[in-house]
Amino acid sequence: MEQLNKNPRRDFLKTSAIVTGGLMLQPFSLPGAFAAGSDEIKIAVIGCGGRGTGAVFQAFDTGHNIKLVAMADAFRDRIDKSYEPIFNKYGKDKVDVPEERKFVGFEGYKEAIKLADVVILAAPPGFRPDHFEEAVRQGKQIFMEKPVAIDATGIRKVLAAAEEAKKKKLNVVVGLQRHYQENYRETIKRIHDGVVGDIIGGQVYWNDGGVWVNPRQPGQTEMEYQMRNWYYFNWLCGDHIVEQHVHNLDVANWVKNSYPVKAYGTGGRQVRTGKEYGEIFDHHSITFTYADGTVIFSECRHFPGATNRVDERFQGTKGNVYLSAGNHGMLTEWGGKEIYNHKRENNPNPYQVEHDELFDAIVKGEYKFADAENAAKSTMTAILGRYATYSGKEITWDEALNSTMDLMPEKLAWDAMPKVLPDEDGFYPYAIPGKTKVI
Numbered sequence: 001m002e003q004l005n006k007n008p009r010r011d012f013l014k015t016s017a018i019v020t021g022g023l024m025l026q027p028f029s030l031p032g033a034f035a036a037g038s039d040e041i042k043i044a045v046i047g048c049g050g051r052g053t054g055a056v057f058q059a060f061d062t063g064h065n066i067k068l069v070a071m072a073d074a075f076r077d078r079i080d081k082s083y084e085p086i087f088n089k090y091g092k093d094k095v096d097v098p099e100e101r102k103f104v105g106f107e108g109y110k111e112a113i114k115l116a117d118v119v120i121l122a123a124p125p126g127f128r129p130d131h132f133e134e135a136v137r138q139g140k141q142i143f144m145e146k147p148v149a150i151d152a153t154g155i156r157k158v159l160a161a162a163e164e165a166k167k168k169k170l171n172v173v174v175g176l177q178r179h180y181q182e183n184y185r186e187t188i189k190r191i192h193d194g195v196v197g198d199i200i201g202g203q204v205y206w207n208d209g210g211v212w213v214n215p216r217q218p219g220q221t222e223m224e225y226q227m228r229n230w231y232y233f234n235w236l237c238g239d240h241i242v243e244q245h246v247h248n249l250d251v252a253n254w255v256k257n258s259y260p261v262k263a264y265g266t267g268g269r270q271v272r273t274g275k276e277y278g279e280i281f282d283h284h285s286i287t288f289t290y291a292d293g294t295v296i297f298s299e300c301r302h303f304p305g306a307t308n309r310v311d312e313r314f315q316g317t318k319g320n321v322y323l324s325a326g327n328h329g330m331l332t333e334w335g336g337k338e339i340y341n342h343k344r345e346n347n348p349n350p351y352q353v354e355h356d357e358l359f360d361a362i363v364k365g366e367y368k369f370a371d372a373e374n375a376a377k378s379t380m381t382a383i384l385g386r387y388a389t390y391s392g393k394e395i396t397w398d399e400a401l402n403s404t405m406d407l408m409p410e411k412l413a414w415d416a417m418p419k420v421l422p423d424e425d426g427f428y429p430y431a432i433p434g435k436t437k438v439i
């Protein structure tokens with residue numbers, strides 16, 4: 001628990017050299033066959049959905065000698081749907097996942113992790129703390145998707161495992177891929193060099209129309225329904241502020257070289273009110289205050305048909321910043337004179353770069369990436385925002401990080417009950433600002 005009381009700014013400054021792009025180099029030995037002299041790297045994927053499958057493609061596309069040896073998913077049909085395109089593209093020499101290495105259910109991840117040198121953790125974020133902790137315990141090199149938890153209880157577990165990963169010199173890359181995207185790297189380097197002065201304010205946005213729904217099927221248990229619709233349940237997703245907006249909040253933390261000390265905000269369900277949308281809000285607007293007094297305004301919403309915006313803007317004492325995943329990276333003086341405008345063509349795909357850099361380090365036997373601590377603190381930033389909008393209260397970083405509320409079900413099984421259940425009409429309870437307790 002000691003790390004909960006540390007000054008997050010000081011922590012960030014200590015680790016930012018690592019989190020912003022592999023600057024710390026230390027040799028390590030890979031466990032297993034790879035260390036024993038074979039140049040084949042065995043990988044396993046945990047969570048075989050869109051991102052897990054994509055990450056396997058990207059691992060293969062690094063061009064290194066990679067073999068997929070195990071797949072784990074809660075559902076068998078998701079493994080099959082993922083296996084087919086992977087096998088069709090890379091073939092039997094690269095894809096060696098017989099029946100006995102396809103692990104179905106809640107516990108299969110442990111066996112899959114055992115079989116690999118490198119693991120891809122891409123299940124819904126509620127499971128990430130346990131999956132990450134186990135991968136670190138087993139001494140594996142790790143690629144894990146963001147967000148890395150859904151509540152403070154999970155964040156504390158990830159922070160502890162991140163410390164352990166550092167001690168064991170396990171490379172950990174997290175899919176906050178803006179850290180691996182050229183326009184962000186080049187522009188933020190210049191911000192840190194001071195070309196727009198001190199950053200004193202900013203606005204970060206993830207406003208779009210929302211995501212998929214999987215309609216309830218006859219015979220489904222409540223656990224299966226929630227798992228198939230993980231996006232709409234906080235124990236699995238953390239709300240869209242955590243699942244998506246973490247990217248933009250992470251950029252704010254990176255630009256500021258620190259984490260917020262408090263948050264205050266408003267949110268609710270205005271447009272997406274149906275029972276199929278579970279318990280999450282459809283909008284959050286928050287002011288995050290940093291230790292030096294800087295205020296970053298954050299807005300995320302799922303309003304189909306409204307104006308979309310996913311980007312980050314910052315104001316410095318000497319100029320302005322505009323960044324987006326569409327390769328924008330623009331620095332201007334007050335008054336508009338251009339200081340830097342990142343080229344928008346021919347930028348490498350950051351999803352590929354994160355795997356290229358991870359596997360290059362592994363092949364060279366380098367310890368280069370320790371993304372988990374920053375990912376945990378940026379995920380915590382989003383959770384802090386959710387705590388503020390759900391409660392309607394100003395919440396400090398320390399209060400939030402020390403929250404002992406645990407949203408996970410007591411038991412993980414298809415006939416077990418999640419903690420949040422629908423009423424007789426099928427509607428789920430959701431937070432009421434001013435009444436809901438989050439701490």
Ligand SMILES: NC(=O)c1ccc[n+]([C@@H]2O[C@H](COP(=O)([O-])OP(=O)(O)OC[C@H]3O[C@@H](n4cnc5c(N)ncnc54)[C@H](O)[C@@H]3O)[C@@H](O)[C@H]2O)c1
Nearest residue numbers: 047048049050051052073074078122123125145146147175
């Ligand atoms: N970096 C990015 O830009 C980016 C983009 C998309 C998704 N993601 C992240 O990737 C993760 C997965 O998202 P997705 O879009 O692939 O979702 P998805 O629903 O397509 O895939 C998730 C998979 O995990 C499986 N799963 C559920 N519980 C599991 C468990 N306990 N053990 C093993 N598998 C389990 C599901 O059955 C499903 O197949 C999320 O954390 C998401 O935020 C990141």
